[in-house]
Amino acid sequence: MIGHTACVGGSVSADIVLNNLKNIERKPQNLVKALRVAQEVKGYLPAEVVEAAAKHVGVPYSRAFNVATFYHLFSIEPLGKYRVFVCMGTTCYLKGNKENLQYLKSLLNIKEGQHTSSDGLFTVEEMRCLGCCSHAPVIAVYMPNGARKVIGRATPEVIQKLIDELRKEARERGWVK
Amino acid sequence: MSWTLMNRCCLKCWHKPPDNPCPNYVQCRIKGPLCHDDPECRELRARRLNELEFGRYGVKVRVAIASCTLAVGAAEVYEAIRDYVKESGLAIDISVVGCHGLDFIDPWIEVVRKGYPPAIYANVSPEEVEDIISRYLSGDVSKAFALRYRTGNAKGEFHVPTLDELVFWRKQVRLVSSNCGLINPESIEEYVVRGGYLGLARALRMRPEEVIEEIKLAKLRGRGGAGFPTWIKWKAVKDQVSDVKYVVANAEEGDPSAFSNRLLVESDPHILVEGMIIAGYAIGASKGYVFVGTEGDLAAERLKKAIEEAKKYGLLGENILGSGFAFDIEIVQDAGRYTSGEETALLEEIEGKRSTPRVRPPYPVTKGLWGKPTVINNVETLAHAAVILRDGWDRYATIGTEKSGGTKMVSVSGSIKRPGVYEVPIGTTIRTIIEDIAGGAPEGLKLKAVEVGGPAGGFLPVSEINIPLDYDTLPKLGVAMGSGVLVAVDEHKCMVDLARQFMAFFVSESCGKCVPCRVGTKTMLSILERISSGKGSEEDLELLKELGETLKDACLCALGNGAPIPVLSSIRYFKEEFSAHIREKRCPAGICPVSREVVRYEG
Ligand SMILES: Cc1cc2nc3c(=O)[nH]c(=O)nc-3n(C[C@H](O)[C@H](O)[C@H](O)COP(=O)(O)O)c2cc1C
Ligand code: FES
Secondary structure (H helix, E strand, O other): OOOOOOOOOOOOOHHHHHHHHOOOOOOHHHHHHHHHHHHHHHOOOOHHHHHHHHHHHOOOHHHHHHHHOOOOOOOOOOOOOEEEEEEOOHHHHHOOHHHHHHHHHHHOOOOOOOOEOOOOOEEEEEEOOOOOHHHOOOEEEEOOOOOEEEEOOOOHHHHHHHHHHHHHHHHHOOOOO | OOOOOOOOOOOOOOOEOOOEOOOOHHHHHHHOOOOOOOHHHHHHHHHHHHHHHHOOOOEEEEEEOOHHHHOOOHHHHHHHHHHHHHHHOOOOEEEEEOOOOOHHHOOOEEEEEOOOOOEEEOOOOHHHHHHHHHHHHOOEOOOOOEEOOOOOOOEOHHHOOEHHHOHHHHOOOOOOOOOOOOOOOOOHHHHHHOOOOHHHHHHHOOOHHHHHHHHHHOOOEOOOOOOOEHHHHHHHHHHOOOOOOEEEEEEOOOOOOOOHHHHHHHHOHHHHHHHHHHHHHHHOOOEEEEEEOOOOHHHHHHHHHHHHHHHHOOOOEOOHHHOOOOEEEEEEEOOOOHHHHOHHHHHHHHOOOOOOOOOOOOOOOOOOHHHOOEEEEEHHHHHHHHHHHHHOHHHHHOOEOOOOEOEEEEEEEEOOOOOEEEEEEOOOEHHHHHHHHOOOOOOOOOEEEEEEOOOOOOEEEHHHOOOEOOOOOHHHHOOOOOOOEEEEEEOOOOHHHHHHHHHHHHHHHOOOOOHHHHHHHHHHHHHHHHHHOOOOOHHHHHHHHHHHHHHHHHOOOHHHHHOOHHHHHHHHHOHHHHHHHHOOOOOOOOOOHHHHHHOOOOO
């Protein structure tokens, strides 16, 4: 488990993750599925969680780690409460999401090479194509409750409004001051 | 819940899956009753059909709910309608439908009332809802965007076009998308009313080899990119001797700017279910998997419902329609990787591993999922199979080209007036789609290029888009039909920058399994970055071409093989832009860092 983050922070314990895995049939082919659930429940995949998922479906930890570090949906590092995805698919790139991405990162004070805001609320990631290209540029937010919000025709104003709303929600929930 | 067409009309109906299913169950739903003659049963059906069309009270509002409409506020529109109906006490049914593909009118709604023209309203905001509905109910349709048909008695009716009068509708041939935007994707009943599962019912009365022959005569080719004749794949698996075989539907749709598969599955999931059962029957498989992309939550949700309902009424499961054939479908969702859409990598992921491509041969038709013979088809291909079996190959084959029958759903986006998904006969020229159907560039802009087919498709200059969209012509111009993507690029964009952006995509998505792809894409990207920053040389262009040719030949899968195409096609058709960066150290569009000084901020 060298180099793999141990469980830090977060309100969700490995037990709760295990509880959620219960509905998944115990067979190796369900590894990706188990990790998806774990990622969603825990918010990221620390060593304990990957191990729990591996055990649950009956594969070695090494194989689960191998899979956990391959797919874009998974992160073995802690992420912000809100995962904000900026689409860099062809249409969104052409329609201004490069500029939107810059704007978003400066708004959240996220430096070059970094992804998460210092208050731990937002992680900004690039992704390619949400399938709503007609309304490019598009951004998406994975909410802490697992819901996904897709926003078309994004502009700096739209982004600012979105971030304000999410910050307000986070304050109301007591995640930040 | 009240009686639906899927239920027994009276005690004489003996359809009882799976023990005693009626082979004529599907036909009987709307044409029945077939096994007995009873005016009351006929009347029951007629009443229900009417109710489906106009709602329980004679008025119905259809709200398009799909990923595209949701991204621009359809959920809020839906809520506004619900609130208005509740507060006003009006007797109106609200129903969810999928999407037409006319994305430029999102969010849209349709109001229908018996005896009046069904009216479609475009770009609806929650505030407008009340006005739209009350005007419509007063008999005034003048504010509508289009009518489905005329009845001649509504105010303003003749100032509003019908869909068929609109070029972007008229020039389409909607075979697989005919239900999209019209039916509730969560209602098997609405699918069946529009001829759903008739293809399956017909297939089950044929021998498997006859079904394959039908697909062959229809000249159906795979819509997932390569255009491989579907019947050859099916026959290869059918001829394998194996106790277990699989059908896999590829709904990954990982190509950036492709959204037609999403629209189809979200709007009409049953057509995929039907196509998969037909494929399973033809090849002798009893299990199917649908592989849905990471962003496919809504598609997966609607598919799940479709599978449940199909099972409930005996169209899926054991002894389907009394044929003795059994089939089941499971949904698997991707965890996010472009390679996951590649057929062998996809199998790896279903098996719970990293989605990296396998070395071929053996091909999936002999050793696929868990080493068993497997047919992998794109979801649109399978939907076409359902249409072919319903309509017969002879009708289907009259559409399309000599070598490739039928239609293709194309996703049009970018600098274009009417972005959306349009279903056109194969062989329709790109110009027809871009200019006539999608309306060309928005006011004040001029098109320069069209990206054709997806990331591995390539760019064509506008001067070359008079060519038919098909699997045979496009490769001659150095591009490919791919997944039917068309992205319009206007004159303010830089082709060097776009080629670089594409290469960056391939670098981040290369799975790393084979060296030519892993190293080759990185090397090509660094050369492109050199050129775009004004440090490139003429030799760099030669180097790009040489590397490109190597990648085309040497990679393990089509990701690496196709990666150079956007670059090579840009160099081929937009050499002067590359030269400007190399010789004059200038980016004509003012986008690349070589000319940072003149970069304009476009918010
Ligand atoms: C990198 C890569 C990504 C692909 N992505 C998809 C995809 O998202 N959807 C799809 O149907 N085919 C995709 N394909 C093509 C599939 O490998 C396969 O050819 C196709 O699903 C076969 O279906 P068809 O015969 O119906 O066209 C991809 C291929 C490659 C190399
Ligand atoms: S390119 Fe961004 S949604 Fe498709």
